[in-house]
Amino acid sequence: MNRHDGDMERTFAALPPAHGRGFAQTWWGQAWLQALEESALDSGQLKAGRRLARAGAVGAVSVRPGRITAIVQGRDRTAHRADVLLEELSAERWDRFLDMAVERAGHVAALLDRDMPPHLVEDAAARGIELLPGMGDLEPECGCGAWDHCGHTAALCYQVARLLDQDPFVLLLMRGRGERDLLDDLQARSAAPATPSSEASEASTSPDAEGVDASEAYATGDILPPLPELPELPAEPGVPPSLDTETPPAPGVDPAALEFLAARTAAEAHRMLAKALRPGPGQRVVEAELTLDQDAVRLAAGAPLADVAERLADGSGRGREGLVTAVRAWQLGGVVALSVLDEExxxxxxxxxxxxxxxxxxxxxxxxxxxxxxxxxxxxxxxxxxxxxxxxxxxxxxxxxxxxxxxxxxxxxxxxxxxxxxxxxxxxxxxxx
Structure with missing residues (x-):
């Protein structure tokens, strides 16, 4: 791949003070700050960093693969070089991300609009590609000699959250891919025709392919033959069959509601399968079964038709406005956010x-x-x-x-x-x- 060298480092002028305002307005900017706040061992240093960032003490920010850098002035006016490191994605993970992005036109459109919708990040995570940093992923280096996040590196991170609000390509550059390279690769993959692999072509056209007697194949194994590899995760949830037929529905059966439930069930099954197949050490935690009320909110988050939404509002006991509020909470944090909404x-x-x-x-x-x-x-x-x-x-x-x-x-x-x-x-x- 030919990289555009000038595209692999961007420098942003120092931002003005941020008195009386938050540092992250977008959900991905807030996720960046959450990674910082979960990584820092000293909350006092976070407080110092917020104060420095609000005061405009962070100079021009340089962003390049794996690293962000800025000169930060402390309260005593002493300038320190602050760096924060973030692991780059491997070439193989970038290939998987690009393949995933071109499979859904909405992903490409979102990137072109400088947006990072949750479904793009979730689909990437389902392929084992973590775009947003997690706890401990932001590694600090500062000229003041601190071994953990200090006020200078925290201030840099708070300032970068404002840059991420404006342009999520800043995060993708930190992960190792510049904007022009990324868009060029997406365009090339979108235009490339799908072709069968050479191995599949040879196997299908070989006239001399012969099988092996089953008893002979079984006898060559130590105990049992190996199990086949798990199938690939489908790119999209399955499409339920249409119920639009000439046969009238039975009394009490709502075809539109059934189609909606089937589509949401397919989407939830796809999400659960993606989570189960996601690589990672240790035993996975089994999620608790949703209550009827929680499941009604989950279904309402899938943007049902008006009459279905009305039934969900009545069935959950929340009413129309209450269900809208519950859906907003669900979209921010699922069951946990819903409990924060409901429980005192x-x-x-x-x-x-x-x-x-x-x-x-x-x-x-x-x-x-x-x-x-x-x-x-x-x-x-x-x-x-x-x-x-x-x-x-x-x-x-x-x-x-x-x-x-x-x-x-x-x-x-x-x-x-x-x-x-x-x-x-x-x-x-x-x-x-």
């Missing part, structure tokens, strides 16, 4: 001590909002914003729309990051006509 519980003992410590260290004294606590919910006094603590210790942002509290973003380890997402969502909602 008392925070006690060690959990309460940790929550208070996180809230105390999240803001400077002059920036700390006034919060009113009730159970696992902390509401900003005089503002339509709220933090909810999940059972796993993560903070979820909520905002008030009318008389209803609705989720405003994904979870964060740091309450300040979560609350910034709630504030950004409130400002966006208020700016709409």
């Amino acid at each position: 519980w008392t925070v006690e003992g060690e959990r309460l001590a940790r929550a208070r410590a996180a809230l105390d260290s999240a803001w400077d004294e002059d920036e700390r909002p006034s919060l009113r606590a009730k159970g696992n919910r902390w509401t900003v006094v005089g503002a339509p914003r709220q933090l909810r603590l999940g059972q796993d210790g993560r903070w979820w942002p909520y905002r008030k729309e009318g008389s209803r509290w609705v989720p405003a973003g994904g979870p964060a380890q740091d309450p300040a990051t979560a609350l910034a997402a709630a504030q950004a969502g409130t400002e966006e909602a208020s700016s709409q006509p």
